[in-house]
Amino acid sequence: MDAEKSFFQQKTKCELLIEGDKCSKFFHNLMKKKTASNGIPFFVTDQGNLTQSLEDIVKEFIHYFTQLFGCTVPIQQLDWSVFFEGPCLATMDATHLTKEVEIQEVREALYSIGNNKSPGPNGYTAAFFKEIWNIAGQTLFEAVSEFFRSGKLLKQFNHVIVVLIPKVKDNPGVKDFRPIACSNVVYKIIAKILSNRTSSVLPGLINHSQAAFVKGRNMVDNIQLAQHNVRDDIMMFSRGDHNSVQVLVDDLKHFSVVSGLHVNAQKSNLVNFPQGRLPVKYLGLPLTSQRATNTNFVPLVDIVDANIRRWNTKTLSLAGRSELIRIVIQGIEGFWLQAFPIHKSVLNRIIFLCRSFLWGNKVYKVAWDDICKPKDEGGLGIRNSFVWNQALLTKNLWNIASNKETLWVQWVHAVYLQGGSVWTWIPKKGDSHLFKKLAKVRDKFLHNIGDAYDDMEETMSNLWEEDGGNTAKLYDILRVHGVKQPWMKIIWQSYIPPRYTVTAWMALRKRLPTKVNLSFVDMDRKCSL
Incomplete structure (x- = not known):
């Protein structure tokens, strides 16, 4: 059974139910859907003709991608003097980038690769190399270090499997497929090491106008700035x-x-x-140039709805469904929640979808507010979306207060604060909806921590130094706290299968459909045994 589960888990790339479900039927159904969606039964030619012939499909794709990948494009010689006009690497950073690779560096890169990531042409996943590290670790290290010593990569390591992912749903043409390269593990390790080394020096080289894909920066900063810039034309x-x-x-x-x-x-x-x-x-x-409306958040609701429709409630236990909501759905939510104050009606719609999925479109046996409590307070650890939105927005306050070196924060100080403090700033009538909402979130946060405004910089500085800017801490400050339930420590144990833990959780909350709990129904309450 474990081997079957592992097989389907690799085929479906589903890593999120390790702690929730162990049923292979779910993986089997998901794999069938994935196989159907990965096929290319037809495509539309440049002339607008629909083609279903497998031979024509193969020829067209080979022709297109041979031209895309297999042709040399003439380019002009670079003017290298331009590069010395901008920021340059310090000698210490250059030495760090070119130093010899160590075996621990190779091991850390390997273990940072997901176990079920698609393998390259040799068919071996990262999980295989992790299992045999004590046997083949030295050989793997020598293969990687050879590249860093010689600057040459063995041709077999550089081979990839190209997978075509459609970018549009209806009538895709050859140009509407995104080529994804599935590389061998050795190549991935080399790329990881190069990425880890360069990530430490990039912040000093790349202008702060670039908000994403640089360590310590967040693309949401530019999204928030763009919202105001568009509003001001x-x-x-x-x-x-x-x-x-x-x-x-x-x-x-x-x-x-x-x-x-x-x-x-x-x-x-x-x-x-x-x-x-x-x-x-x-x-x-x-x-948008105007205040965001419910229509602007329809894509978020559609994404959540589409994910939920992919999962069959009949093949998932309550534990598995709760894990999918907590990790997948709320992971999707998080990206939107840190950028916008989401409308109450939108969040209520998402909560309705999650609640219906959790209970299999049946009777809701536990109130959603109770489900959103931490496990030690009798809940399932799912976050309250309203409070989570406030917590993620609160992090922006600290970025502004600490004068974080981003284009958006600099713009806020220049346009709104003008030398003042974000903790005492009062919004005016013409200010943006985002900043008015930030002011309300700030006031609630200040009320919850009970500190005076004058001490906020020091208080927030200590909070960030202790918790590393962890938004989970902010969420804990903003949420309503309940009573600790001592019995929760007994049932939430790693050695207990999650579905049995959730059954015990339901029993302790008196929500199982037993005769005692169904006393309001006109039925015989005598035990059947």
């Missing part, structure tokens, strides 16, 4: 006049000539680019 890449647009186009052409990367300008309306209208999606979130 100043989010421009150029002035919009003919000369400015021409400069923008010339820059893109120059970048293409130097890098060999070309801009995709299909379905053009204006200067060979599509003409867009607000609201649009920016970094995965809605960007």
